[in-house]
Amino acid sequence: MNKNLLITNSIPYVNASPHVGHALEFIQSDTIARYYRLLENKVLLLCGSDENAIKNVQAADKSKINLQKFIDEHAKEFQQLAESLNVKFDIFQKGSDQKHHFISSQRLWRLCNENDDIYKKDYEGLYCVGCETFYTKEELGENGECHEHPGRQLEKVIETNYFFRLSKYQNKLIDLIQSDSLKIYPEKRKNEVLGFLKQPLRDISISRLNERARNWGVPVPNDSTQKIYVWFDALNIYQSGIGFGWDDKLYKEWWPAKIHVIGKGIVRFHAVYWPAFLLSAKLKLPQSLFVHDYLTVNGQKMSKTIGNIIDPFSLIKKYGTDAVRYYFLREISPYSDGDYSEKRMNEVYSSDLANELGNLLSRITTLAQKDNLSIDKTNLVISQIYPKNLKKHFDNYEFNLVLESIWTNIRSLNKEINDFTPWSKQANERKTFLISQVQTLNLIGHQLLPFLPETAEKIIQATQNKILKIQPLFPRLK
Numbered sequence: 436m437n438k439n440l441l442i443t444n445s446i447p448y449v450n451a452s453p454h455v456g457h458a459l460e461f462i463q464s465d466t467i468a469r470y471y472r473l474l475e476n477k478v479l480l481l482c483g484s485d486e487n488a489i490k491n492v493q494a495a496d497k498s499k500i501n502l503q504k505f506i507d508e509h510a511k512e513f514q515q516l517a518e519s520l521n522v523k524f525d526i527f528q529k530g531s532d533q534k535h536h537f538i539s540s541q542r543l544w545r546l547c548n549e550n551d552d553i554y555k556k557d558y559e560g561l562y563c564v565g566c567e568t569f570y571t572k573e574e575l576g577e578n579g580e581c582h583e584h585p586g587r588q589l590e591k592v593i594e595t596n597y598f599f600r601l602s603k604y605q606n607k608l609i610d611l612i613q614s615d616s617l618k619i620y621p622e623k624r625k626n627e628v629l630g631f632l633k634q635p636l637r638d639i640s641i642s643r644l645n646e647r648a649r650n651w652g653v654p655v656p657n658d659s660t661q662k663i664y665v666w667f668d669a670l671n672i673y674q675s676g677i678g679f680g681w682d683d684k685l686y687k688e689w690w691p692a693k694i695h696v697i698g699k700g701i702v703r704f705h706a707v708y709w710p711a712f713l714l715s716a717k718l719k720l721p722q723s724l725f726v727h728d729y730l731t732v733n734g735q736k737m738s739k740t741i742g743n744i745i746d747p748f749s750l751i752k753k754y755g756t757d758a759v760r761y762y763f764l765r766e767i768s769p770y771s772d773g774d775y776s777e778k779r780m781n782e783v784y785s786s787d788l789a790n791e792l793g794n795l796l797s798r799i800t801t802l803a804q805k806d807n808l809s810i811d812k813t814n815l816v817i818s819q820i821y822p823k824n825l826k827k828h829f830d831n832y833e834f835n836l837v838l839e840s841i842w843t844n845i846r847s848l849n850k851e852i853n854d855f856t857p858w859s860k861q862a863n864e865r866k867t868f869l870i871s872q873v874q875t876l877n878l879i880g881h882q883l884l885p886f887l888p889e890t891a892e893k894i895i896q897a898t899q900n901k902i903l904k905i906q907p908l909f910p911r912l913k
């Protein structure tokens with residue numbers, strides 16, 4: 436144990452304010468980070484902002500705000516969202532940071548170039564600004580639109596670009612993924628990537644002319660007419676944030692990443708492009724990818740057109756940080772699309788949180804206080820906190836299943852109280868019963884630490900030393 440583990444959240448574009456989909460991923464990354472910390476590792480949780488994309492430039496234009504200011508303000512909002520979700524990013528690396536990120540990305544470029552993997556050629560292709568990537572006709576839907584951005588026309592681009600020899604790494608990538616050297620969670624995404632790798636890989640454009648980049652982004656080393664393609668630099672935020680190209684000692688302490696947390700729409704960039712760049716630069720590869728699905732709202736995809744975009748800040752304000760964390764970790768299965776609805780949120784809040792967990796703690800502490808109960812602080816070792824069945828789910832990042840199992844336990848504690856009716860029993864008999872209940876609740880508090888950090892702390896505090904009646908964990912909604 437006591438390993439250094441780098442865990443990364445994906446790097447959001449900052450062309451708009453964060454939505455609940457971002458909140459979902461922030462919560463997942465943070466839960467993973469807290470879990471590994473609980474297992475006594477040293478953990479660094481990294482996020483950042485993808486600031487060199489054309490869509491950022493376009494959005495700033497539209498809002499008539501100075502580009503840097505526009506980007507800084509949005510990046511700030513993402514950091515504020517993290518804070519209000521009690522998500523602790525140890526590092527937030529901005530893509531427009533010339534001092535660290537530009538130098539770092541140019542270093543990666545030079546290493547690939549030294550390996551003879553970068554060459555210049557004329558190119559014509561269809562570009563989706565939403566994805567910031569080129570597509571071939573076969574990869575698009577019937578109407579010629581990309582699957583991630585229906586309703587948006589692709590741009591036809593003709594220019595001279597630098598290309599990366601992706602094709603050279605095809606077999607190596609297949610080996611890595613097949614053997615789980617680069618492990619992809621869940622299995623279905625691994626198979627999807629392997630399916631994609633069955634077709635011949637084409638080399639990819641990794642630069643664009645200054646004019647098309649609107650002169651925004653990381654300059655290509657030794658060519659003042661071009662900027663580095665946004666994915667090449669955005670992926671490198673995982674490294675530039677921890678010293679690659681500017682602090683070798685720091686970089687060696689933390690790279691390679693233990694896990695990249697990403698959404699299903701960007702698997703190809705992470706499972707194909709990114710490891711290929713790293714192989715070319717002769718750098719170590721990340722160990723794994725956790726690929727979550729998307730959030731729908733009332734069964735529909737979130738979109739501005741439908742007008743069902745949910746502001747995560749108002750959600751947190753209404754229900755509280757831990758209730759939102761609970762919903763996203765328990766109700767949303769990490770590996771399939773999950774739905775958010777206010778109706779379900781209210782149900783979960785009052786049944787799972789207020790009634791089952793909150794009531795349990797308040798019933799037990801009230802009884803224990805009456806009996807003047809005092810229990811020594813427990814020093815649980817990690818194997819006691821997560822018995823095998825829970826650990827197995829956690830190691831597969833199946834947060835919903837871990838919580839389900841914890842809640843089964845919570846329900847049986849409630850049932851035991853109802854069945855035993857401690858208030859009707861002799862003092863001695865009641866004491867034995869309450870001690871066992873308090874201890875189990877204390878264990879549950881520890882188990883909940885990665886999920887609901889604040890609530891978990893309250894439960895732990897309330898179930899050790901002199902037991903006092905506590906305030907409701909989840910007060911009635913107004």
Ligand SMILES: [Zn+2]
Pocket residue numbers: 563564565566567581582583584
């Ligand atoms: Zn697209």
